[in-house]
Amino acid sequence: MAVSREAMALGLTPGLTLADARARVPGLVAMDRDRTADRAWLELMADFCDRYTPLVALDEPGGVLLDITGCAHLFGGERALQDDLQARCIKAGMDVRTAIAATPDTARAIARFTIGKTQAIIPTGQEAETVATLPIAALGIDRDIDLALNHAGLATIGDLAARPRTPLAARFGTGLITKLARVLGEEDISIVPRRPLPPCTVERRFGEPIGRQEDVLATIEHLIEQAARMLEKRGEGGKSFEASLFRTDGAVRRLRVETSLPTRAGKPIMRLFRERIDTLADPLDPGFGYDLLRLSVGACAPFQQAQTSLDGHEMADEDVAALIDQLGTRYGKQAVLRFVGAQTHIPERAAYEVPAKDYPDHRLTHTQSIAMPDLEWAAPEPGEPPNLPVHMFEHPQRIEALAEIPDGPPLKFRWRRVLHEVARAEGPQRIAPEWWRSEDAGLTRDYYRVEDTKGRRFWVFREGLYSRETEHPGWFVHGLFA
Amino acid sequence: MSQAIHQLRRQLETLAPSQTYGLKHGQVGFGVSEIDAHLGGGLGLAMLHETYAAETADMASSSGFAASFMQRIAGRDRRKKRPVVWIRQTMSESETGRLYPHGLAGLGFDPANLIFVRVRQPIHFLSAGLEAVRCTSLAGVIIEAWGAPKELDLTATRRLALAAEKSGVTPFLLRAATDEQPSAAFTRWQVASAPSRALEANAPGHPTFDITLLRNKAGTHGQSWRVEWHHDLGQFQLSKPEWNRVQSVRPRLGKPAPGKPLSGRVVSVPARQPVAASGSPTASPFKRTG
Incomplete structure (x- = not known):
């Protein structure tokens, strides 16, 4: 159980069971612990502490570690920094205890376990004496070890520090010895900051x-x-x-x-x-x-200073990049896209979108891996009409078709409740599934370019080969030609 | 061989400077003398042009028409192709599918030259369009609008037109699923798919459009043409009426030999149900499926 300042004044202490507390103070108001809220508050605290140093780490529960090496002078010294921090926290309605010491573990032990003082600065070299009176729990060790040491009659860090360490390590593991060395200021570690340090x-x-x-x-x-x-x-x-x-x-x-x-x-x-x-x-x-x-x-x-060539081409690239950044900032990176071709026969996989912002990098790796970047978007032979549609459905749309078996083009088909009579057709263009990708890669598709009597051109396919793959193949519209 | 001729043609085209007719930024024609003469040279650069898909089903044609024309605009600068920005609404995508870069390449439009913007709200495609039109390093901007959003009014289009005039970028506003709306466009076209000239074995031919000039600030309007787009020539061509005779579509059948019963059977069966095993004598190998 954790207690508030008011409760403390009534004689309740943290760690008391709720039943005991209720017995002592009948009108007690108790609330469930909300870990998420605690965590969120601590994150806010850490955000706030970013003002003092970029190196901030969480020390749960309810603690924040700051590495103020080289930062204190910006605030007029360690004392002034501590006062400022404390004052701001009190203003925000919090009870805080702070300690500044040479190692994070020392500071942590003192801040958490010193009774009576809310503020402490430990000069270098005096760590051992300062922490000597603190209980062993201040080492931040497992409760079992803490209990075992207490049973052995060792109540404070000072008691422990006076003992030879080898037997301690043999009995309780090296973890205890490391913690002890850190709290005594003999060993320094750097904290792991919550946010990476920007360059x-x-x-x-x-x-x-x-x-x-x-x-x-x-x-x-x-x-x-x-x-x-x-x-x-x-x-x-x-x-x-x-x-x-x-x-x-x-x-x-x-x-x-x-x-x-x-x-x-x-x-x-x-x-x-x-x-x-x-x-x-x-x-x-x-x-x-x-x-x-x-x-x-x-x-x-x-960063290379772009040389403005006489015709201003470099400038043009920068202009376009600026437009991409601006649209990307406004609508999200995923809204501003460029197309990249892929080496596959499956039409819906033959091209994909990448955020325009990542395109230059992407293109670099792409062209390095595939030696023929120019073939990325091949135009059809001169004299031939486009063989791929200008619009393609993400999911092919099912149609009802009347077609010659086994592999004739549709004669008429119904799509979105409209009947289309086919006037011209070309096909099939057979596209086999990529069986090496997965077990159920799908069925063979026979694609047809068809034009209806009104002049609308469609890309339709029959899924599955008659009798070999299926008895009742389905028909789909996959794309629309210009 | 034909590849070489094709390249030479392109080179020639880039060498000959586009003629200007007193327009600040010049014009780009269709490559069809009849239409270009009517327009006094072609479509004005840095001006807002509008296309209306005649029906929703014509949206692919409207896209293809705009992409083809944009390719003529972007291909003018022989030193370096300037990019084109294409802004679409998610609504258009669910209606007519996504833009397929290989298909654009099939029209001669280089997808590597395209920046594609996908937005959800009408207000967003307008502001994105305006931002893009202001970027002087683009060749053009294609803005696709679905229906008649209230944000896309006369003022909004006028803003687009003014920005274009300032930057030299040519915006195309593609509209579908709406009647004609007031706008500040310099020309307005209706685009519909048209039957193509069949190739060998009755295959669908080059992209063919029926284009109607609905509005023309610089001249008369109301004219209609049927044009084909030739990606290899990089220009449109007038389609001749005799090309568009629809042939019968049974190339594979042929006439049955007299006296012999037809092979196969003709039964109309509901999809996904087995055909009844009846040896019907009058039969042809057609089947309703799907």
């Missing part, structure tokens, strides 16, 4: 929070310029840009845009950000304003 980050803090969208956009633009200078030194461009807006009350909003080519040009990126804000399902709510804006640039890649 390039710039940020801007405000003394007075800003709230107007124009100000936010202007700041983002400024940050992009700053990031562009950093990228320029490295000769790189970014393909994904994320702006994190930190609200004064701790909420964090992230806006993300992606481009198809590595870039560091401010204007196109800004246009994408504007687009993103315009298409947000829930508009930006500045609340009482943002006091920190951060821009992270991801997916950096070598």
